[in-house]
Amino acid sequence: MSVILGLVHQVDLPGLVQRVDLPTLAVIIPSVIVIAHVVPWLYDSHGIRLYPGPLLAKFSDLWLGVVSKNGHRSEVIHEIHKKYGPFVRIAPNHVSIADPDALAIVYAHGNGALKSQFYDAFVSIHRGIFNTRDRVEHARKRKIVSHIFSQKSVVEFEPHIRHHLTEFIKQWDRLTASAVKGMSGVEGEGWKGEGGRLWIDCLPWVNYLAFDIIGDLAFGAPFGMIEAGKDIAYIPKNQEGAMESYGKVDTGEAVAIPAVQILNGRGEYSMAMGVLPAWWRPFARLIPWYRRGSADVKTLAGIAIMAVAKRLSTPTDRVDLLSKLKAGRDSNGNPMSKEEVTAEALTLLIAGSDTTSNSTCAIMYHLARNPHIQEKLQKELDEQLGTEDETVATADQVKRLPYLEACINEALRIHSASALGLPRVVPEGGMTVLDQYFPAGTVLSVPSYTIHRDPGVWGEDVETYRPERWFEQDQAAIQKTFNPFSVGPRYAIR
Template sequence: MLGSLSLLYQNLDFKTTIFLLVTTFILVHALPYLIDPHGIRRFPGPLIAKFSDIWLGVVCKNGHRSEIVHEMHKKYGPFVRLAPNHVSIAEPDALQIVYAHGNGALKSNFYDAFVSIRRGIFNTRDRNEHARKRKIVSHIFSQKSVIEFEPQVRLYVGMLLKQWDRLYDMALKNMSGTEGDGWKGEGGRLWLDCLPWVNYLAFDIVGDLAFGAPFGMITAARDLAVVPVNQETVMENYGTKAEVEVREIPAVKILNGRGEYSMSMGVLPPSWRPLARRLPWYKKGLRDVETLAGIAIMAVAKRLATPTDRVDLLSKLQEGRDHEGKVMTKEEVTAEALTLLIAGSDTTSNSTCAIIYYLARTPRAQRKLQKELDEQLGAEDELVATDQQVKRLPYLDACINEGLRLHSTSALGLPRVVPEGGLTVLDQYFPPGTVLSVPSYSIHRDPKIWGEDFEEYRPERWFERDQADIQKTFNPFSFGPRACVGRNLAFLELQIIIASILRRFEFVLQDPDQKLETREGFLRKPLGCMVGIKRRDTL
């Protein structure tokens, strides 16, 4: 059919060809709107979004999807049409329906754009395959298993604190780093951008847990990782000590590029994607996807070539069994390790940076947290807080949760396809095949749940508001059977990191009105956070 049309256009004059192309384009987009196969024409939204996926594609490429979708909800109400077949629902009650256990809804083809080595637990859309993978992976992140990873987490938090201690001592002498180091001493404080440092911390922790060795970023104070020049050669020689040609890359930068590419590609129709990959911006993003996969391939290959009895995520992945007693293939293990690298580094670093920012911007909350830390941990000599210590710190949990509410690292509405039989959400029926999503960014700013001061960082609200409403609305790790399997580890990391850092240092912003600038790929990431650090007199 397409070949016949192409031949037809070749035999027509230029003006006629242009006319036919434009007419075809209009019909392709107008007819579905007029026919309205999913019965969603009644929902408001941007005009272009009703006819084409282009609107959402441009929004995603510009890096502020959650904020813009939120503005659309403020303009149009709780139901907003984001694309010809996609409706966003900004109501807390919708969360329990769209993402519920047993409702039959599947992940949309959005997730196909996140597949690189092979499908993992995150981007698997088949229900049975996901159940198989989840059975293998979920036990790794049980509360009991997570405690086994505490020593590695504490090790690298301690390394970060010692690096900041070293720089702080130099800052007191009014010294500064060389150009590119990004730190200086001024006014009795160490001034630095905390984002790169928490990136180094998160990458070294997940490197140790997922691959058996850190990337060495904290020690080097630099964004670096090693990847093979030829990935296929490494895959062919898994488990051997064959020499491999490698190169260094900026892993954090590559990870950011991969997230933006996959997000933007995922909202395009599958038929458009081959063409989009030829465009310069998308071509660069595709290279980032391939390069990031190389980090996992290289790290897993190195680990498998050197057998060890240490307990970490990779060893548990290798030992895991599905319901038939089968283990994962090496390719599957590598794909899951890549997922752990992405999820375990970016989410932790983004959240840590945001929480430090909000505490620096809110001195009252910072002092209250430090009072709790001093009272509960003050007499103990450990530089880094332990799991047992952070369990008894309710205000710490409130500070973390309030940061995750305002800066949900996964802020967008994750798309789900309505199953056979349809789905009724808030008295609105959606037929099979419709794509629905509930944006965390928006429901985390619902004044009915959080109060009229919902834009303020106020941890006290976690003790004042109706807990039932909070529990049904707070969604930092998604909800239902496809929720983040690593949430126990992620929260433990944040507890230890924030408790240890805030116990040792106090933070201020250069400008009290300084905003936390962000850019959103799949995750919503801070672009930087310059803070003034002072070692506390109590230590």
């Protein structure tokens, strides 16, 4: 395939168009495209031709690209696994393995497997630890970043988190009180008062909560979304200038943008772009939908540039994620560059806000849909926290709430923050997974969405929200399979 692509890149396309008439081009171009896809299938350098899967996926990345763009990749992959079994070919060089036992092999730390080109689509400002594919550079970044997520650091962040949770509850209490007083025909972003009742769209509000918490921890100040009750953040008019000044930007030079909306657009774009081969991507960006997504990537980067610039313009002893990033050193004693610090802060915003808000909303949704479960949970909360004066439970108090933990885990099982199979490239020497050998260069993944619905692990009622399964099923099998944020400690940054 690389040889064919090399020849294609050497072709003088403008000159070819000038020399050949349109009817001839209409034959040549489709022929080249067909040959470029059929020859690799016949050659089968990855030895995966016999694995079942959608017909188009065997020849082209287009199938997975379309599926990803439509936003239901995990569900579609799940359905084809139900049709074809645990091994499914979802791209010319990519096999999805829907078996819990594959997790520890494909994603084992130190197995030599590298992140695939999928991660290149998530690069913004500078490569961060999430999208760095070079092993040496990743190890360097990991040394600097990993200590941030130690138990000691997490405990230091708790007061900030509890503060924003308290403000969040106060806002909902205020809206509820207004509704009780007979508010009618009044509405704002994510809420509406009608007939003395309050209707709240939970997703926007938990997005505000997540953005304010992560903004406070990663950038030194919340975005103010909870207080404003709307999706708002600021970016500098001149991003390049803001990065150069590195701390001399104020809101007078900024533009207000809907950050949550931009984040969602950026995520959809990167997920779809990531499955396309590198040589396809420049052409894909010419398509309006991808062009809008590319603009969202740049805009979201502006949020990090603006926030970091503002924070660093005012020195402080405050302990948060940004201060820890700045204080971090690699094995040679060198700190991260300003671009690296900003990129890592942006990664924390993306990874922390989107996953937190979606997971929180999923938990609320399933509890609301199941009043009997909500009642059982309320009983545990009353028994364990009923005499406490705190508005928000502390981390120590939450440790003695097993049914709450089961409710959270069950929601994460059904609606995982990382539901797709993160792609890994098989290293030199190949890899054997469940008695199947894969040569170097093959891309493998294990879809969380599917293994979280494995009847052999979770029971036959896998689509039912039932926290009790966490006390009934084989605990060893559950712990081996459950990976809502991928595998291992702090794996989201690996």
